[in-house]
Amino acid sequence: MRAGLLGLAGLLAAGAAEAETLVVSLSFSRLAVTSTYTGSSLAVFGAIERDGQAAARAGAYDIVVTIRGPRQSLTVREKQALGPLFVNRDQQKFGDVPSFLAVLASRPLPEIADPETRARLRLGLGAIVAAPGLTLARGGAEDPFRDALLRLRRAERLYVENEAGVRFLSPAVFRTGAALPATAPVGAYDVEVTLLAGGVPLARESARFDLVKAGFEQQMASFARDWSLPYGLATGVLALLSGWLASVIFRRD
Amino acid sequence: MRRSDNRMVLAVQFYLPIAEMPVSVLMLLGLGAAVGFISGVFGIGGGFLMTPVLIVMGIPPAVAVATQGAPIVASSTTSVLAALRRRAIDLRLGLVLVGGGLVGSALGVWFFAALRRAGQLDLFITLAYVTLFTVVGGLMLVEVLRGLWARRGGRAASVRLGREHPPYMGWPLRMRFPRSRLYASVIPILGLALFVGFAGAVLGIGGGFIMVPALLYLLRVPTGVVVGTSQFQILWTTLVALVLHAVQNQAVDIVLAVILIAGGVFGAQFGARAGRNLRADTFRLLLAVLVLAVDLRFILELTLRPAEPFSIVVAEGR
Numbered sequence: 332m333r334a335g336l337l338g339l340a341g342l343l344a345a346g347a348a349e350a351e352t353l354v355v356s357l358s359f360s361r362l363a364v365t366s367t368y369t370g371s372s373l374a375v376f377g378a379i380e381r382d383g384q385a386a387a388r389a390g391a392y393d394i395v396v397t398i399r400g401p402r403q404s405l406t407v408r409e410k411q412a413l414g415p416l417f418v419n420r421d422q423q424k425f426g427d428v429p430s431f432l433a434v435l436a437s438r439p440l441p442e443i444a445d446p447e448t449r450a451r452l453r454l455g456l457g458a459i460v461a462a463p464g465l466t467l468a469r470g471g472a473e474d475p476f477r478d479a480l481l482r483l484r485r486a487e488r489l490y491v492e493n494e495a496g497v498r499f500l501s502p503a504v505f506r507t508g509a510a511l512p513a514t515a516p517v518g519a520y521d522v523e524v525t526l527l528a529g530g531v532p533l534a535r536e537s538a539r540f541d542l543v544k545a546g547f548e549q550q551m552a553s554f555a556r557d558w559s560l561p562y563g564l565a566t567g568v569l570a571l572l573s574g575w576l577a578s579v580i581f582r583r584d
Numbered sequence: 585m586r587r588s589d590n591r592m593v594l595a596v597q598f599y600l601p602i603a604e605m606p607v608s609v610l611m612l613l614g615l616g617a618a619v620g621f622i623s624g625v626f627g628i629g630g631g632f633l634m635t636p637v638l639i640v641m642g643i644p645p646a647v648a649v650a651t652q653g654a655p656i657v658a659s660s661t662t663s664v665l666a667a668l669r670r671r672a673i674d675l676r677l678g679l680v681l682v683g684g685g686l687v688g689s690a691l692g693v694w695f696f697a698a699l700r701r702a703g704q705l706d707l708f709i710t711l712a713y714v715t716l717f718t719v720v721g722g723l724m725l726v727e728v729l730r731g732l733w734a735r736r737g738g739r740a741a742s743v744r745l746g747r748e749h750p751p752y753m754g755w756p757l758r759m760r761f762p763r764s765r766l767y768a769s770v771i772p773i774l775g776l777a778l779f780v781g782f783a784g785a786v787l788g789i790g791g792g793f794i795m796v797p798a799l800l801y802l803l804r805v806p807t808g809v810v811v812g813t814s815q816f817q818i819l820w821t822t823l824v825a826l827v828l829h830a831v832q833n834q835a836v837d838i839v840l841a842v843i844l845i846a847g848g849v850f851g852a853q854f855g856a857r858a859g860r861n862l863r864a865d866t867f868r869l870l871l872a873v874l875v876l877a878v879d880l881r882f883i884l885e886l887t888l889r890p891a892e893p894f895s896i897v898v899a900e901g902r
Contacts (some may be wrong), residue, residue, distance in 0.1 A: 366839075368599040369606050403898050410893040415892075416886045420706050431900075479894030513599070513606045514642070544601065551601035555834050563830025566838050567823050569844060570654045575659025577849035581662075 346468050353536035354378045355524050358508075360538075363545035365559050370513040373398065373540065375435075377524055379503040393436070393443040393527040395454045396507050400431025400489075407429040407476045407483075423476035425466045427577045430516045432456060434569030435496030444530045452525060452532060456481060456492045494512075517542045602837035603647045606752055609843055611641075616847025620659045623848075624855020626811070626871050628792030629818045632878065634844070644898075647837050650829035653822045654841035659852035661741075666856055669814025673700070674763035674809045677773070678816035681795070684774040685821045688781025694826075696786050710882055716783065716794065717879030724797050724872035729863050747877040750802070764805045764813075776802065781821060792818050793875055799854040800868070807864045 358374035375396055404426050411420040436443060439454045449458045459465075460481045461474075489512065495508040519541050526534040527542035543550050555562045596609040615637055623630035631652050638648035667673040699708060755769035776798050784791030795814045799805040805813065830836040859867065 364599060366599050367597070369597050371750050405896055405898045408897065410890050410895070412889075417888070417890055418886070419895075476894070480896065481893070483894060483896050509794070516604060540727060544604075548599060548601040551838060555830070555836065555838070556601055559831045559834055560827070562838070563827035563836060566654055566830060566836055566841055567826050568839065569838070570657035570826070571661050573688060573845045573849055575665065576659040577658070578662045578665040581853045 350382055351526060351527050351533045352380045352382075353524055353534045354380060355522070355536045355538050357522060357538050357540050360501055360540045362511075362540065362542050363544060364517055365546050366548060368513060368548075370515075371511045372508055373511060373522075373539075374506060375505050375510040375522060375524070377504070377536075379487075379526060379534075381503070390532075391528070392499075392502070393438055394499075394505050394507075395437075395440070395443065395525045395527070396435040396497060396509075397453070397459070397521075397523045397525075398433040398435075398509055399521045399523070400433070400515055401429075401520070402427050403430045403516075404428070405480075407479050409475070409479070410430040421476075423466055423474075425480065428480070430518075431460075431511070431520070432459060432484070434459075434490070434492045435507045435509060436492075436494050437497040437505070439494040443527055444532075448527075448530060449533065454483075454525065456490055467572060479511065485515065489515060511542070515542070517544055529565075594618040598839065598843070600647075600837050600839050602651075603643050604833065605642060607641070607643075607840070607843075612840070612843045613847035613871075616655055616844040617851035618847075619843075620655065620848035620851025620853075621855035621858070622851075622874070623656070623659050623792075624663060624852035624857075625859035625875070626792070626855075626867070628796055628797060628814070628871075629658055629660065629822060630792075631822075632787070632793060635899075643837075643840070644835075646683060646833055647840070650826070650833055650835035651837045651840045652844070653826035653829065654836070654838075655820045655844035655848035657819060657826060658845040659848045660822065662811065662849055663815040664819055667809075667815065670812075671763075672808050673812030673816055674761055674805070675816070676698065676759075677764055677766070677805070678813045679759045680759070680770055680773050681777040681817040682815070682820045683782075684777025684815055685781035685784075685791075686824060688778035689785040689821055690781075690824060691778075692782040692785025695782070699786070710886055712787060714879060714882050714886065716765065716787075717875050719795055720794060720874050721879055724868055725800065725876065728865055728869045728872055733868075737745035746811075753803075764804065764809055766768055766804075766860075768803065772801065777817070779872050780817075784821065784823070791821075793871075796871065805868070809857065829873040862883070864874070 341514070350455050354377060356376045358376075362371055375398075379392055393483065404424070405428055406422050406424050408419040408422040410417045413420065434440075434454070434456055436455075440449060443449075444452070444454060449455055450461065453459045453462055466474075488510075491509065493509075496509070497505050498505060499505045519539060521537060521539050523535065523537045525532060544548070586714045599606045600607050605794070615634070616671070618635075619630040619634045622633065634652040634655070635648050638652060639645050642717065643651075664673065750779045753766075753768040755771045757770045758767060759770050759773075760767050776795075779792040780795050780798070783794060792814050795817060796810055799810045799814060826836065
């Protein structure tokens, strides 16, 4: 991550005379999760500001938007045959994996930048999952555990990639959006927008939004955390009372 | 697009505050009712059915294991109250079982933590399930079929299983349990309760499906009081486990609990009524078949080549 940013800083310094800057805005910065929450969708708006001396670019601008959910640590396990049984044998720990990932681009990623640039800037699900910092064990793209992580998360729709997700409204104004499934966890989300032209990164801007429990959900969650004994006893008493109530209601004799 | 279609089909969705996901209320009510029915018929808690289904639905395992105690407390309260009215319960025996069970649970919780540190907890649990289910279900099935065979041969089926008491009943510290027509040493009884509590805590189940056959076959408790007494023991050990889970893991979801209870208490009522109308040997046959069916599911999971060999386990940051 840091190496990628440093690389980008170097590139930006080289082209400082003809700098473009990005302005990014999200449709919300805080989303309340209530009892009727069934997911949501985020809209990202952006504008490219060119400074007066900027030379006309040969190619059009490209935009890649990456939305990252709260980090989590997880283990990917593989079942293998052990005699007649299939049991979890190999496993690989991942220390710092986004719980949600959406990559939205204005064009197919291989057309936007070459593989080295994509790997350095972590553009695309493949590049993010192949990043060396993700797991301590092994590296590179030939790792079945990284493949499995990507495949399973894509199947859950927690990792999505849309190569036609960014739409230019004018040559310098764009918009995009991503669906947040209800299973995407609460917490802080990062939105990172990268501007490229002709395979060269020009600018990067980020924004963030929070998914927070609100109202009843929030009260229950904090009650369970801060008053765990009364909470547990209340659940127990509730269960006992409902059992008693049922026996009164259904009493025949 | 597809998301909104789903919402219409599954009607009422509710977001769970602790599990942090939306669930279909109708589906959970149905699940609670089904498990409550089975639990009412057989005098077992039903945790060994409820927990895997909740996990399959996507509820985090810690929340599923912790919360499924609530509907079990509710339905066993109903069963115990009903059994008290019909005097189909041995409170004295029940109290001895609760005492042993709580000690066993504490040991089990400790062993569970040690096993998790050592890794391969999942494999151990599945193998333990298979072994336990095969032994318990198989023994019951053999016993029931032998009984049916004997009756067909013209011999009267005895109300009480086996005429002579096994030797361990005569060990020291004998105690009288008039309701169960039992005069036996408390050592095997406490040992049984200890084992059930231990296995229950390690496997995340109440242990009713071990307790019921053990009371029937090992302690020769009459069928009429087995269910009530087993439910009494389940009620107290599950209640303690529920509170402990809430305090230690903060994994009890009260909204999920309410939905499961609402379905479960109704199911348990009809289950208890259906159970009363069952003949004793039919009851045992059905319980054996149920245990073996769940057993088969675990065996298939262990031996069939999985379509997706990889799985993700997110570290519980609680």
